[in-house]
Amino acid sequence: MKNLKYKTLIATTAVLASAFTMPSFAADRVYKLKLAETWSANFPIFGDAPRNMARIAEEMSGGRLKITIDSSNKHKAAFGIFDMVRSGQYDMGHSASYYWKGKVPNTLYFTTMPFGMITPEQYGWFYYGGGMSLMQDVYKPFGLLSFPGGNTGNQMGGWFQKEINSVEDLKGLKMRIPGFAGEVMAKLGAKPTNIASGELYTALERRTIDALEWVGPSLDLRMGFHKIAPYYYTGWHEPSTELQFLVNQRTWKKLPDDLREILRTAMKVSAYDMYIQSYHESGENWATMKTEYPNVEVKTFPKDVLNAMRKANQELLDEKAAADPLAKEILESQAAYLKKARVWTNISDRAYLDGLDDTAN
Amino acid sequence: MKNLKYKTLIATTAVLASAFTMPSFAADRVYKLKLAETWSANFPIFGDAPRNMARIAEEMSGGRLKITIDSSNKHKAAFGIFDMVRSGQYDMGHSASYYWKGKVPNTLYFTTMPFGMITPEQYGWFYYGGGMSLMQDVYKPFGLLSFPGGNTGNQMGGWFQKEINSVEDLKGLKMRIPGFAGEVMAKLGAKPTNIASGELYTALERRTIDALEWVGPSLDLRMGFHKIAPYYYTGWHEPSTELQFLVNQRTWKKLPDDLREILRTAMKVSAYDMYIQSYHESGENWATMKTEYPNVEVKTFPKDVLNAMRKANQELLDEKAAADPLAKEILESQAAYLKKARVWTNISDRAYLDGLDDTAN
Numbered sequence: 001m002k003n004l005k006y007k008t009l010i011a012t013t014a015v016l017a018s019a020f021t022m023p024s025f026a027a028d029r030v031y032k033l034k035l036a037e038t039w040s041a042n043f044p045i046f047g048d049a050p051r052n053m054a055r056i057a058e059e060m061s062g063g064r065l066k067i068t069i070d071s072s073n074k075h076k077a078a079f080g081i082f083d084m085v086r087s088g089q090y091d092m093g094h095s096a097s098y099y100w101k102g103k104v105p106n107t108l109y110f111t112t113m114p115f116g117m118i119t120p121e122q123y124g125w126f127y128y129g130g131g132m133s134l135m136q137d138v139y140k141p142f143g144l145l146s147f148p149g150g151n152t153g154n155q156m157g158g159w160f161q162k163e164i165n166s167v168e169d170l171k172g173l174k175m176r177i178p179g180f181a182g183e184v185m186a187k188l189g190a191k192p193t194n195i196a197s198g199e200l201y202t203a204l205e206r207r208t209i210d211a212l213e214w215v216g217p218s219l220d221l222r223m224g225f226h227k228i229a230p231y232y233y234t235g236w237h238e239p240s241t242e243l244q245f246l247v248n249q250r251t252w253k254k255l256p257d258d259l260r261e262i263l264r265t266a267m268k269v270s271a272y273d274m275y276i277q278s279y280h281e282s283g284e285n286w287a288t289m290k291t292e293y294p295n296v297e298v299k300t301f302p303k304d305v306l307n308a309m310r311k312a313n314q315e316l317l318d319e320k321a322a323a324d325p326l327a328k329e330i331l332e333s334q335a336a337y338l339k340k341a342r343v344w345t346n347i348s349d350r351a352y353l354d355g356l357d358d359t360a361n
Numbered sequence: 362m363k364n365l366k367y368k369t370l371i372a373t374t375a376v377l378a379s380a381f382t383m384p385s386f387a388a389d390r391v392y393k394l395k396l397a398e399t400w401s402a403n404f405p406i407f408g409d410a411p412r413n414m415a416r417i418a419e420e421m422s423g424g425r426l427k428i429t430i431d432s433s434n435k436h437k438a439a440f441g442i443f444d445m446v447r448s449g450q451y452d453m454g455h456s457a458s459y460y461w462k463g464k465v466p467n468t469l470y471f472t473t474m475p476f477g478m479i480t481p482e483q484y485g486w487f488y489y490g491g492g493m494s495l496m497q498d499v500y501k502p503f504g505l506l507s508f509p510g511g512n513t514g515n516q517m518g519g520w521f522q523k524e525i526n527s528v529e530d531l532k533g534l535k536m537r538i539p540g541f542a543g544e545v546m547a548k549l550g551a552k553p554t555n556i557a558s559g560e561l562y563t564a565l566e567r568r569t570i571d572a573l574e575w576v577g578p579s580l581d582l583r584m585g586f587h588k589i590a591p592y593y594y595t596g597w598h599e600p601s602t603e604l605q606f607l608v609n610q611r612t613w614k615k616l617p618d619d620l621r622e623i624l625r626t627a628m629k630v631s632a633y634d635m636y637i638q639s640y641h642e643s644g645e646n647w648a649t650m651k652t653e654y655p656n657v658e659v660k661t662f663p664k665d666v667l668n669a670m671r672k673a674n675q676e677l678l679d680e681k682a683a684a685d686p687l688a689k690e691i692l693e694s695q696a697a698y699l700k701k702a703r704v705w706t707n708i709s710d711r712a713y714l715d716g717l718d719d720t721a722n
Binding site: 056059060061062115118119120121123124127128129153154156216217232234235236239256257258261262265266268269272273275276277279280282283284286287298300301303306307310337340341342343344345346347348349350351352353354355356357 | 417420421422423476479480481482484485488489490514515517577578593595596597600617618619622623626627629630633634636637638640641643644645647648659661662664667668671701702703704705706707708709710711712713714715716717718
């Protein structure tokens with residue numbers, strides 16, 4: 001009898017407790033996600049985006065969503081993020097969509113395009129102009145979701161040892177310029193080469209290459225190129241480089257609604273923040289470069305060079321559109337959006353800036 | 362004895378239950394906040410920012426943070442938001458900082474300034490250049506916290522019945538242009554007037570006024586000004602109009618850490634989103650205006666007119682800096698930040714856009 005009462009006590013307690021705590025047990029479950037990033041440990045700006053995302057997600061969820069980040073020092077596969085998230089080895093990735101163009105050609109279009117949209121135009125396309133939906137069309141067959149992951153802003157055209165005064169000057173030019181922009185340069189007679197980042201400084205200093213592009217003042221300062229090359233050309237090839245969060249669809253599906261919204265928002269806000277951080281660091285770092293090396297000159301390619309690049313670029317895009325219906329749909333969507341948005345850019349920020357009597361640098 | 366056992370059962374149950382459910386009770390408490398907005402019910406873009414904020418906050422919190430929004434149709438005090446949030450009548454507000462300049466002069470500087478920063482520059486100043494901290498210095502004495510609340514982008518200079526070809530043409534010009542920009546115009550001989558928004562169309566059509574500024578294509582389309590004025594001037598006076606979330610400090614303090622982070626993030630992301638939405642709507646709506654009224658002409662004020670406006674603006678700012686140490690600190694912080702950030706703007710987006718052979722509109 002005593003024993004029975006004790007059992008009743010326990011049973012009743014359990015029932016009462018569970019009546020109160022069932023939602024609590026569900027709510028208190030901790031979801032631990034693993035993210036692999038292309039970047040090395042403590043890489044600034046690019047690496048700040050996933051770090052900020054993880055911190056905000058953990059704080060907003062009261063510790064129920066914990067995202068640990070493995071840098072390339074750990075996973076040793078900087079350009080294997082797509083595969084590792086696809087297989088489920090990692091729940092998430094932070095990288096750039098155009099790194100997968102060799103594997104899935106249509107991933108090319110979601111980072112930035114030569115002569116394409118600037119950053120607010122491109123975010124407009126992603127969030128209000130159909131870009132997000134087209135991006136999911138490309139990634140869905142691989143069990144992946146893709147989200148904007150942070151923007152560098154307009155990237156500089158690169159560091160040059162010699163001035164470029166005509167299309168002729170591009171012929172035979174040895175330049176580190178990877179990806180699609182490299183194809184454009186090759187069409188104009190340049191010799192794009194790829195060189196590991198750790199060897200770039202020496203290659204440029206010893207004239208193994210004539211020129212290179214990296215990012216912009218935000219990340220170029222730490223590379224030191226301003227110490228060894230006199231000309232810093234303004235950009236044409238990456239007007240709005242957007243990084244990428246990848247999420248495995250199985251991970252996404254197992255998250256409860258509130259954590260899914262927390263993750264979505266943490267990715268979105270940390271991407272926007274990276275754009276602003278890049279803008280800030282570019283201004284700060286350019287001031288430092290000019291103070292340390294006042295003779296560095298900012299140059300813009302002559303109009304006929306830019307027009308030749310633009311023509312070569314358009315010919316390459318036309319080939320891609322002709323070869324693949326989804327590529328055609330994406331490129332037409334971007335071109336139509338750019339046309340409308342650029343008119344606004346021209347009568348707003350551009351007209352405002354051009355109306356001011358300020359020197360360029 | 363039986364009674365004692367029963368009491369023991371209850372007591373033990375309560376202890377056991379509370380051990381499990383205490384965090385659950387805290388976690389399950391619903392915080393209901395009330396927000397008052399300056400805008401009328403269903404006002405687009407401006408009103409979308411607080412609506413999106415409330416929706417995201419509720420979804421991320423699993424329903425634990427519910428924010429109801431009262432428009433000006435309900436509270437009847439479009440420009441009373443500061444007072445109503447200060448008193449605690451509302452927990453939050455959505456409005457614009459410069460509306461409070463008659464009450465607290467230093468609130469003027471956190472919306473936008475004539476000839477000041479463009480949007481990514483200004484977000485850089487807020488989040489990485491000390492702007493947020495200076496804004497709290499202004500609002501803290503009133504028991505308020507202030508956060509960026511969404512950006513319109515660069516506002517247009519307004520709709521004009523006549524072309525402005527010289528500073529002389531501004532003399533006697535009757536223009537609806539409120540606030541600080543109105544003071545600048547007055548210094549140059551114009552007659553700034555304020556007219557209720559519902560009467561603006563008729564006033565411009567009947568030439569009661571010669572010109573007016575509103576926002577830009579994003580919101581001007583619904584006003585119909587393009588049907589009755591031939592010239593649409595590019596902007597100088599509001600290059601980055603940021604709206605504002607206000608939060609009563611007592612409300613902020615009573616929120617648990619996770620909900621505070623959810624609220625902070627929901628405000629931040631919906632502000633960024635409004636910037637992109639405004640950009641998008643501006644492009645779309647300008648295309649509509651040009652299709653409906655192809656003769657509308659975009660004009661930029663001549664350089665000597667802009668330089669005269671800029672000089673008048675600087676003189677007014679110098680007076681404000683001389684009169685108040687905190688105003689001086691804010692204005693110096695903005696000027697120093699603008700100087701560094703603008704060099705970057707000029708060698709990035711501006712150089713890129715100026716290098717393209719595109720027509721302006």
